Amino acid sequence: MKLRSIFLGLTAAFLIFSCAKEKGCTDANALNYNPDAEEDNGTCTYANTPAYTIPTTYEFTDADGNNTVSYSGQTDRIGMLLEMKSYMATAASGVGTAVSAQTLLDMFANENSPFTDANLNASSKQIESKTFSLDVSAFKVYFDSIALYSQSQVAGANGTAGVVSNGTKSYLCSPTGKDYAQFVEKGLMGALLYYQIAEVYTRDGKIGEAVDNTTAVDAAAGKYYTSMQHHWDEAFGYFGAPVDFPANTNDVLFLAKYSNNYDDELGLNQQIMDAFLAGRAAINNNDTEAKEMNAAKVRMLVEKIFAGAAIHYFNVAVDNITDNTLRNHYISEGLAFLMSLKYNSDAIISQSQIDAIVSTIGDNYYDVTIANLVSARDQVSTIYSMDDVKTEL
Amino acid sequence: MNHLIGCQYTLKSLAICVGLLVFSSCSDKGCTDPLAQNYDVDASKDDGSCTYGDFDRLAFNSNYVDNLIEPAIVDFNQKVAALSSSVQALKNDLTPSNLNASKTAYTQAYLSWQNVSAYQFGLAESLSWRLSTNAYPVDTSKIEGFITNQAYNLAAASSIDAQGLGAIDYLLYAESETQTLQGFAQDSLRVQYLADVVDLIEDNISAYATDFQGSFKTTFKENIATDAGSTLGLLVNNINQDFEILKNAQIGIPLGKKTLGQVQPTFTQGYYSKLSYDLCLEHLNRVELNFTGGSGSALGLDDYLDFLGAKHDDENLSDKIKAQINLCQTKLQAINSPISQAVVNNSTLVDEFYTEAVALVVLLKTDMPSALSVLITYQDNDGD
Numbered sequence: 001m002k003l004r005s006i007f008l009g010l011t012a013a014f015l016i017f018s019c020a021k022e023k024g025c026t027d028a029n030a031l032n033y034n035p036d037a038e039e040d041n042g043t044c045t046y047a048n049t050p051a052y053t054i055p056t057t058y059e060f061t062d063a064d065g066n067n068t069v070s071y072s073g074q075t076d077r078i079g080m081l082l083e084m085k086s087y088m089a090t091a092a093s094g095v096g097t098a099v100s101a102q103t104l105l106d107m108f109a110n111e112n113s114p115f116t117d118a119n120l121n122a123s124s125k126q127i128e129s130k131t132f133s134l135d136v137s138a139f140k141v142y143f144d145s146i147a148l149y150s151q152s153q154v155a156g157a158n159g160t161a162g163v164v165s166n167g168t169k170s171y172l173c174s175p176t177g178k179d180y181a182q183f184v185e186k187g188l189m190g191a192l193l194y195y196q197i198a199e200v201y202t203r204d205g206k207i208g209e210a211v212d213n214t215t216a217v218d219a220a221a222g223k224y225y226t227s228m229q230h231h232w233d234e235a236f237g238y239f240g241a242p243v244d245f246p247a248n249t250n251d252v253l254f255l256a257k258y259s260n261n262y263d264d265e266l267g268l269n270q271q272i273m274d275a276f277l278a279g280r281a282a283i284n285n286n287d288t289e290a291k292e293m294n295a296a297k298v299r300m301l302v303e304k305i306f307a308g309a310a311i312h313y314f315n316v317a318v319d320n321i322t323d324n325t326l327r328n329h330y331i332s333e334g335l336a337f338l339m340s341l342k343y344n345s346d347a348i349i350s351q352s353q354i355d356a357i358v359s360t361i362g363d364n365y366y367d368v369t370i371a372n373l374v375s376a377r378d379q380v381s382t383i384y385s386m387d388d389v390k391t392e393l
Numbered sequence: 394m395n396h397l398i399g400c401q402y403t404l405k406s407l408a409i410c411v412g413l414l415v416f417s418s419c420s421d422k423g424c425t426d427p428l429a430q431n432y433d434v435d436a437s438k439d440d441g442s443c444t445y446g447d448f449d450r451l452a453f454n455s456n457y458v459d460n461l462i463e464p465a466i467v468d469f470n471q472k473v474a475a476l477s478s479s480v481q482a483l484k485n486d487l488t489p490s491n492l493n494a495s496k497t498a499y500t501q502a503y504l505s506w507q508n509v510s511a512y513q514f515g516l517a518e519s520l521s522w523r524l525s526t527n528a529y530p531v532d533t534s535k536i537e538g539f540i541t542n543q544a545y546n547l548a549a550a551s552s553i554d555a556q557g558l559g560a561i562d563y564l565l566y567a568e569s570e571t572q573t574l575q576g577f578a579q580d581s582l583r584v585q586y587l588a589d590v591v592d593l594i595e596d597n598i599s600a601y602a603t604d605f606q607g608s609f610k611t612t613f614k615e616n617i618a619t620d621a622g623s624t625l626g627l628l629v630n631n632i633n634q635d636f637e638i639l640k641n642a643q644i645g646i647p648l649g650k651k652t653l654g655q656v657q658p659t660f661t662q663g664y665y666s667k668l669s670y671d672l673c674l675e676h677l678n679r680v681e682l683n684f685t686g687g688s689g690s691a692l693g694l695d696d697y698l699d700f701l702g703a704k705h706d707d708e709n710l711s712d713k714i715k716a717q718i719n720l721c722q723t724k725l726q727a728i729n730s731p732i733s734q735a736v737v738n739n740s741t742l743v744d745e746f747y748t749e750a751v752a753l754v755v756l757l758k759t760d761m762p763s764a765l766s767v768l769i770t771y772q773d774n775d776g777d
Contacts, residue, residue, distance in 0.1 A: 134652050199653065210755045212769060227772075345653050 050290060054281040058236060058243040058273075060229070062216070068225040071237025076125040078240055078253050081188055083107060083115050084127075088181035091150040091172045095163050101147035104184075105140065132191040132199075132343060139187065142180045149174060157324075158366035166325035177324070177365030179332035186309075186333060189254050190340020193238045194302055197255075198344035201235035202279075202295035213283060228283050235298065236276045245273050255305060262308040265389040272301045299344055307349070307384040310338040312393040314377035318370050331365045331373070338380065349383050448700045450617035453692040454624050458614045460687055463606065465509040470602045472502040473595050476561075480591050484584045487574050496565055496666070503558050503668060507676035511635035511683055514613065514627060516604035520597050521553075529559035529642070530660045533567070536560055540586050547593050559662070560590045566665035621770050629694070629767045632683045633758050639680065640750040643673050647736045648743050656740065658733040669732040670725075677725055681718045684757075694761065703764035710760055717753045724749050 024037025030044035060068050084107045091099040106114035110126035128136060149161040149172055156162035156173045164173045171179045200206060206228075213228035225233065240253035246269035249260050263269045279294030281287075313334030320326035338357055341349050360376045362368055381390035423436025479498040483491040506527060513523055535555040539545035547556050564587045568576060577584040616624045641650070642662065647669075649656045661669040686693020695711035703710035724746035728735045735743050762769050 132653070134655065199651075204751070208755075210751075210758045212759075215768060342653065 050278075050281070050285065050287060052281060052285040052287070054274075054278050056277070058241075058245075058277060058280070060280055060284060062224050064224075066219075066222075066224040068229055069233050069243075070223070070225060070230060071233045073123075073125045074234055074237025076120060076123040077127050077130065077192065078238075079117060079120050080107060080110065080115065080123075080125075080127050081185070081192070081254065083117065083120065084188075085181070085185050088146060088184060091146060091181070092163055092170045094170075095155055096151070096153045097163075098150045099147055101143045104143040104146070108139065108143070127188065127192055130192055130196055131188065132195045135187075135191050139184060139191070142184050142187070145174060146172065146180045146184070149180075158364070164325045164328060166323055169325050169329070171325060171329045173328050173332075173365075176363055177328035177331070179329045182329065182332040183336045186336030186340060189258075190306065190337075190343045193240070193255055194306065194340060195343035197235045197238050197302055198299045198346075201231050201238070202298055206231035206234075207283065207291065207295065209288075213286065226283075229280065232276075232280050232283055236280070239272065239276065239302070241273065246270055255302060258309050259302075259305050262305070262312065262393060265393050266304055266308050266386075268301055268304055268308075272298065275301060296346070299346055300348075303341065303344055303347055304384065306337045306341050307380055307386065308389075308393055310334045310341075310380050311377050311386060311390055313337065314373050314380070315391070315393060317368075318373045318377075321368075321370055321373075324366065327368070328365045331361060331368060334376075335361060349380075353379070353383060448697055449692065450625065451615070453686070453697060454614045454617060456686050456691045456693070457624075457628060458610055460691060461682065462512050462514075463610065465505075465512060466598070466602050466605055469502070469505045469509045470598045472498070472505040473591070473598050476502045477591050477595050480588050483577075484588055487577050487584070489570055489574065492565070492570060492574060499558075499561055499565060500666070500668060503562075503663060503666075503672060504675050506558060507672055508679045510638070510676070511631050511679065513631055513634075514605070515609045516601050520601065522597055522601060523638075524553055525557060525597060526594055527558050527662070528553050528556070529562075529662050530664065531555060531557070531559040531563055533563055536563060536586070540580065540583050543582055545586075547589060556590050556593060558594070561587065562663055562665045562668075564590075566667075619766055621768050625765065626767050626770070629762055629765060630769060630771050632680070632694075633754075633762075633769060634771050635683075636680050636750075636757060637754060639673065639676050640747070640754060643669070643676065644732065644743065644747050644750065647732055648740065648747055649736070650747070656736040658736055661731070661733040661736075664733050667731040667733065670728060670730060670735070673732060674722075674725055677718075677722055681715075681722070684714060684718065694765075698761065698764055701764055703760075705756070705760055710756070710764055714753070714756050714761065717749065717756055721746065721749045721753055 022034075022037050023039045023041040024034035025032045025044035026037050026040040027033060027044045030046055032043065032045050058069065062068050084104065087099060087103065087107065091097055103114055106112045108126070108131075109128045110120070110123065113121040115121050131139065149156075152160070152162035154160060154162050156164040156175075156177075158177070159175050161173065161175045163170050164177075165171075172181065173179050204210075211228045211231065213226045215226060217223040217225060217227060217230060223230075239255050241256035241259075242248045242251050245252065245256060246260065246263070249269070252260050259266075259268045259272060275294045275297040279291055279298065282290035282294060311334075313330045317327050317330040317334060320330065335358060338354060341347055342351055342354060357376045357379050360372050360379065362372065377390060378387075381387050386393070421433075421436045422438045422440040423433030424442050425433065425436050425439040476495070476498040479491070479495040483495045510523060510527065517523070532554040535552075539552075539555055545555070546552060564583070565573065567573075577587075613624055619625050621630075642660075645651065647657050647661045658664070663669045663672050684693060685691075685695050695715065698711040698714075699709060705713040724742070728739065728742050728746060730739070732743065758769060
């Protein structure tokens with residue numbers, strides 16, 4: 001038997017080699033592409049062609065047609081962050097317009113009905129408990145700084161805290177030019193939104209083997225999703241995109257908004273949406289490999305938003321180097337994006353690289369040089385292989 | 394619900410019987426289902442004679458209640474009472490020997506807690522017993538504030554991180570023996586606060602013990618259903634939740650699993666007393682006991698899984714789980730020093746233990762409930 005099959009094999013090999021045309025897979029996109037093959041024999045195989053359908057919008061139902069997507073908690077927290085942002089902005093509306101640190105603490109923890117939207121006050125959700133725990137106290141220090149500087153009765157200048165204005169734009173800055181509202185807003189885009197996506201909801205603790213993916217959490221209460229499906233949806237909820245993103249870019253918030261800002265240069269919109277859609281479809285179909293691959297993709301792609309934003313704001317700070325108002329604001333924004341890159345344990349950038357870039361800029365934004373800003377930008381673009389778009393961002 | 398498992402197995406064996414009927418053609422008739430009581434290895438054709446006993450769930454429940462849960466509750470109650478007397482003696486006479494006696498009684502009570510922490514049934518749930526007894530890390534500035542301002546309400550939810558065994562750990566061990574005694578001598582409110590913390594733990598455990606040993610125990614024992622609120626359902630859920638706390642709070646969080654790899658030595662259980670390793674080992678040994686139900690003929694979850702013929706790959710699921718628990722024990726014993734120090738000096742060993750603990754969670758939380766047809770109903774308490 002064995003000898004016979006070897007003999008047959010040898011004969012076949014002989015026949016193939018003696019034939020005029022070599023057969024094989026001729027599609028360069030296939031996994032088993034054979035560059036020597038001249039005639040396609042239908043053997044091409046392709047990576048990750050799932051046997052199930054991946055929808056084009058973030059809408060998923062169970063076998064009975066019930067909606068299984070829910071992320072109202074994330075929508076609430078994004079709404080809370082929006083209100084914090086608006087409240088902090090009031091401090092910049094004019095010299096001496098004081099804001100209260102207690103109000104910011106209340107908004108952070110959703111205590112004492114601090115929001116104008118009554119639904120947010122009634123929500124059981126809050127930002128503080130979901131913020132990267134070791135940095136909660138740093139945000140509270142920012143609140144104190146904003147409240148303190150907002151009491152300044154004089155305009156801000158180098159060495160003096162207060163509102164800095166160029167006649168068109170106004171921002172509240174520290175004596176060294178730091179716009180702490182940016183450190184709060186972009187910092188929480190990192191410590192809340194990105195951290196929850198990259199370290200919590202796309203990790204084993206929430207979508208790993210030990211997480212249930214067979215039973216509806218509470219069908220009687222309309223929770224038709226499994227725990228694992230729900231966790232993935234919560235990651236998507238923190239992204240801040242409409243279900244038909246990126247065809248629809250109207251109501252984009254925070255992460256999705258900045259992804260969209262740099263879509264021409266980085267092309268992240270569709271890639272991120274595809275990873276969220278493919279990951280959810282993989283969970284629905286118990287495709288562990290595709291689930292893990294798309295979880296890693298989501299983390300890696302969202303990371304690029306922060307890197308791209310940092311490069312962008314260092315660029316516009318250079319463009320406005322003599323404008324105290326804009327330069328201070330843009331450096332604060334860029335650095336806050338840069339520092340947020342740490343909220344992913346798989347980040348391409350290391351903490352020491354982040355620290356090096358921060359010290360390149362220096363502590364006083366009134367004294368920063370173009371050379372230092374360009375150097376900071378180039379360090380980021382090198383680490384993220386964004387050199388080809390670094391001047392366009 | 395009781396006969397449901399029997400039904401499933403009858404159906405399953407029916408399917409096997411039909412299958413064999415079609416494919417085999419001859420000879421020895423008998424029971425061909427290996428899961429049946431009268432399984433006949435020589436039989437090649439099933440004759441419908443298979444009989445299936447039911448797993449004795451009453452004996453199973455009784456074993457857990459009489460030999461595991463109740464003794465653990467009684468023991469913790471006694472250890473806390475002993476701690477309370479020691480602390481009263483210390484309060485009345487601030488001597489080194491009274492301080493040491495309090496520390497010894499505290500150590501015994503904390504070890505005893507490891508054995509009872511999985512049993513959050515009945516009144517324990519409404520008391521938030523786990524949190525009020527053992528929330529850690531404690532907020533030491535809150536404790537100091539309470540003592541200085543002489544104003545505190547330990548029953549308030551906001552006081553949860555200023556009380557319990559973790560607060561005693563801080564008050565008895567944070568300073569040297571001399572300094573601790575001086576602190577108590579200089580401020581009588583400090584030792585009073587210690588006594589108040591112990592009192593609350595004592596009130597809670599004695600209330601729970603009374604409740605459990607009343608009618609609750611009998612009802613609990615006699616509930617032989619398998620749905621979510623049944624004794625089996627509660628046991629499986631509580632054992633899982635308790636082990637996840639061991640994995641996350643005692644190991645993962647100090648190891649930096651929630652803080653991007655930055656270790657958090659002060660977040661360990663028993664940080665000031667440096668008891669974290671002993672506590673963890675005691676706890677892990679209890680996890681084993683909770684699974685096996687004890688040695689010999691005592692009916693445990695392992696026996697139930699064997700009765701159901703639960704497999705993991707080709708191995709008995711019960712053997713697989715026991716082997717994984719033993720592997721966890723070996724990995725933990727390799728650490729053999731306070732977890733707070735090990736995460737700094739020897740994090741590789743702690744990480745190896747953590748990895749095996751994660752693998753055990755999969756077996757306990759996915760494979761076991763699925764084999765037992767029990768739903769995991771507790772949610773991660775971090776909401777959404």
